[in-house]
Amino acid sequence: MNQLYQAMHRIYDAQNELSAATHLTSKLLKEYEKQRFPLGGDDEVMSSTLQQFSKVIDELSSCHAVLSTQLADAMMFPITQFKERDLKEILTLKEVFQIASNDHDAAINRYSRLSKKRENDKVKYEVTEDVYTSRKKQHQTMMHYFCALNTLQYKKKIALLEPLLGYMQAQISFFKMGSENLSEQLEEFLANIGTSVQNVRREMDNDVETMQQTIEDLEVASDPLYVPDPDPTKFPVNRNLTRKAGYLNARNKTGLVSSTWDRQFYFTQGGNLMSQARGDVAGGLAMDIDNCSVMAVDCEDRRYCFQITSFDGKKSSILQAESKKDHEEWICTINNISKQIYLSENPEEIAARVNQSALEAVTPSPSFQQRHESLRPAGQSRPPTARTSSSGSLGSESTNLAALSLDSLVAPDTPIQFDIISPVCEDQPGQAKAFGQGGRRTNPFGESGGGTKSETEDSILHQLFIVRFLGSMEVKSDDNPDVVYETMRQILAARAIHNIFRMTESHLLVTCDCLKLIDPQTQVTRLTFPLPSVVLCATHQENKRLFGFVLRTSGGRSESNLSSVCYIFESNNEGEKICDSVGLAKQIALHAELDRRASEKQKEIERVKEKQQKELSKQKQIEKDLEEQSRLIAASSRPNQASSEGQFVVLSSSQSEESDLGEEGKKRESEA
Numbered sequence: 001m002n003q004l005y006q007a008m009h010r011i012y013d014a015q016n017e018l019s020a021a022t023h024l025t026s027k028l029l030k031e032y033e034k035q036r037f038p039l040g041g042d043d044e045v046m047s048s049t050l051q052q053f054s055k056v057i058d059e060l061s062s063c064h065a066v067l068s069t070q071l072a073d074a075m076m077f078p079i080t081q082f083k084e085r086d087l088k089e090i091l092t093l094k095e096v097f098q099i100a101s102n103d104h105d106a107a108i109n110r111y112s113r114l115s116k117k118r119e120n121d122k123v124k125y126e127v128t129e130d131v132y133t134s135r136k137k138q139h140q141t142m143m144h145y146f147c148a149l150n151t152l153q154y155k156k157k158i159a160l161l162e163p164l165l166g167y168m169q170a171q172i173s174f175f176k177m178g179s180e181n182l183s184e185q186l187e188e189f190l191a192n193i194g195t196s197v198q199n200v201r202r203e204m205d206n207d208v209e210t211m212q213q214t215i216e217d218l219e220v221a222s223d224p225l226y227v228p229d230p231d232p233t234k235f236p237v238n239r240n241l242t243r244k245a246g247y248l249n250a251r252n253k254t255g256l257v258s259s260t261w262d263r264q265f266y267f268t269q270g271g272n273l274m275s276q277a278r279g280d281v282a283g284g285l286a287m288d289i290d291n292c293s294v295m296a297v298d299c300e301d302r303r304y305c306f307q308i309t310s311f312d313g314k315k316s317s318i319l320q321a322e323s324k325k326d327h328e329e330w331i332c333t334i335n336n337i338s339k340q341i342y343l344s345e346n347p348e349e350i351a352a353r354v355n356q357s358a359l360e361a362v363t364p365s366p367s368f369q370q371r372h373e374s375l376r377p378a379g380q381s382r383p384p385t386a387r388t389s390s391s392g393s394l395g396s397e398s399t400n401l402a403a404l405s406l407d408s409l410v411a412p413d414t415p416i417q418f419d420i421i422s423p424v425c426e427d428q429p430g431q432a433k434a435f436g437q438g439g440r441r442t443n444p445f446g447e448s449g450g451g452t453k454s455e456t457e458d459s460i461l462h463q464l465f466i467v468r469f470l471g472s473m474e475v476k477s478d479d480n481p482d483v484v485y486e487t488m489r490q491i492l493a494a495r496a497i498h499n500i501f502r503m504t505e506s507h508l509l510v511t512c513d514c515l516k517l518i519d520p521q522t523q524v525t526r527l528t529f530p531l532p533s534v535v536l537c538a539t540h541q542e543n544k545r546l547f548g549f550v551l552r553t554s555g556g557r558s559e560s561n562l563s564s565v566c567y568i569f570e571s572n573n574e575g576e577k578i579c580d581s582v583g584l585a586k587q588i589a590l591h592a593e594l595d596r597r598a599s600e601k602q603k604e605i606e607r608v609k610e611k612q613q614k615e616l617s618k619q620k621q622i623e624k625d626l627e628e629q630s631r632l633i634a635a636s637s638r639p640n641q642a643s644s645e646g647q648f649v650v651l652s653s654s655q656s657e658e659s660d661l662g663e664e665g666k667k668r669e670s671e672a
Contacts, residue, residue: 019064029054067174074166082159093145100138107134229323239332240351242342249320294334416473463510467569468503478550478564481538487566510581537582539575547575
């Protein structure tokens with residue numbers, strides 16, 4: 001019975017697994033229409049076909065689920081009940097009968113050991129009663145056990161036939177459901193699908209033959225290209241390129257005289273030279289080649305080498321091409337990009353005009369300074385601070401950006417500053433002045449020169465945010481958030497046009513007095529914006545990481561008038577929080593100013609009251625003195641009494657002070 005139970009349980013488990021697998025197959029076929037394949041030409045037909053298959057298989061899955069339920073009820077339930085109830089009952093009765101038999105044997109032994117000489121009625125009665133009870137219990141247990149054994153002969157037949165009967169009935173019901181679901185219409189559909197599969201197989205075989213023939217033709221035609229250095233007469237050099245990609249060997253110095261060469265994939269993107277190592281998912285910036293100089297160089301151990309030097313001469317790279325053709329094309333392409341030909345509408349036509357200069361760049365130059373000066377574009381001189389390591393000024397150079405500007409919000413021909421010019425740079429003091437520094441140089445070590453207290457120590461609000469500077473430009477209006485949105489759009493467009501990816505990261509400290517941009521490495525204050533000068537702060541309507549504020553400063557492009565400069569930053573999803581902090585700082589500063597004014601006004605009122613009180617007390621004292629004088633004058637008007645008695649009049653201290661008013665007053669007093 002245990003082996004039969006295990007076999008039927010395997011049938012039940014297999015049926016459950018089949019039902020689950022069929023349902024999963026139907027679900028996967030339904031999700032096929034969500035897939036997007038690069039070469040999917042007939043996905044609609046394929047999706048509709050698989051949807052039909054999914055529907056049929058889903059019906060089969062339902063049939064299998066019904067079969068699984070019937071097997072559980074009709075097959076597994078009877079055999080499980082027989083195993084758990086009937087067989088367990090027999091085993092239990094067997095144990096009970098064995099215990100009763102052992103008790104009966106023990107009672108008989110005690111009865112047999114009764115003494116013949118010393119008979120005890122009490123002991124004899126107890127032993128006899130014990131034998132009676134144990135013999136009766138054994139007889140009852142034996143009868144129940146025999147009855148259960150006899151009944152088991154019938155239950156055995158039921159336990160064997162009922163599961164088999166249920167299994168066969170479940171299978172018959174399953175096949176009936178299958179015959180009802182699998183109609184003739186489905187057979188016709190399957191026949192059509194089979195015909196389509198055969199047609200696709202034949203088309204595939206034809207396409208494979210065509211592709212094999214094409215591969216053979218391409219191999220024959222491309223045979224000269226397999227040579228690492230093809231003949232320049234058969235493959236002429238294209239000197240009008242403004243974009244190029246390919247593998248180059250880059251020279252890396254490992255010591256004073258030793259170096260290694262690494263092979264990487266290089267490609268141009270706008271005004272940048274990008275490199276990508278094998279296995280990387282994306283390329284990285286190798287060098288900014290705007291206004292750079294490029295020339296062929298002679299290396300002792302390599303051929304076809306050329307050197308690229310940045311516009312400021314601080315960075316240079318030596319690269320090796322695979323062939324003479326690639327060598328000349330790379331030099332011409334980089335030379336065209338360095339002249340910013342790629343920004344024009346017809347770059348190939350303009351590149352053809354400067355083809356002569358590109359040819360001259362192929363030959364080595366005896367002097368780097370001569371080559372650097374000769375390759376700098378004529379009539380395009382940049383100010384010293386117009387371009388830093390990752391920034392550039394965008395004025396009237398770019399016609400694309402000029403088309404984007406709106407004169408109603410942004411001043412025309414306004415340069416965009418893409419990087420922070422630290423006030424410690426003394427090249428242009430006006431630049432620091434425009435940023436709200438007033439030309440004062442900040443101690444680069446963060447130490448104060450004198451014993452003055454820091455201006456932010458007593459501030460109520462101290463909030464620090466991590467921001468990245470995107471750019472700033474002068475604007476016309478400072479009372480509408482649209483000016484911030486328009487400035488964001490223009491700066492992002494300018495960065496995209498000029499391929500500027502690097503951003504300066506700083507810590508923005510918001511206090512009740514000012515906004516500070518602090519260098520995260522050295523903790524040196526890069527810029528300070530007085531809070532009263534910040535007139536507007538807003539975030540981007542869609543990208544909450546972008547925010548900007550408008551600073552109203554004196555000077556700028558017109559030294560005599562006030563100007564407004566909009567600064568744009570990127571934060572870590574804290575744009576609204578930063579704007580709220582700036583607004584809170586302005587409110588706190590406003591309340592502090594109102595409290596200060598109220599306090600000053602109260603002090604002024606107290607001073608006026610004190611002054612009035614002094615005047616009133618002085619007036620009272622004068623009145624008192626006058627009254628005393630009147631009394632003395634009245635007393636001195638009686639001369640007889642004064643001369644006869646020889647009395648003296650004692651003046652008070654106030655009267656003695658009044659006596660110093662002058663000689664005329666004294667005479668009048670003596671006459672009186």
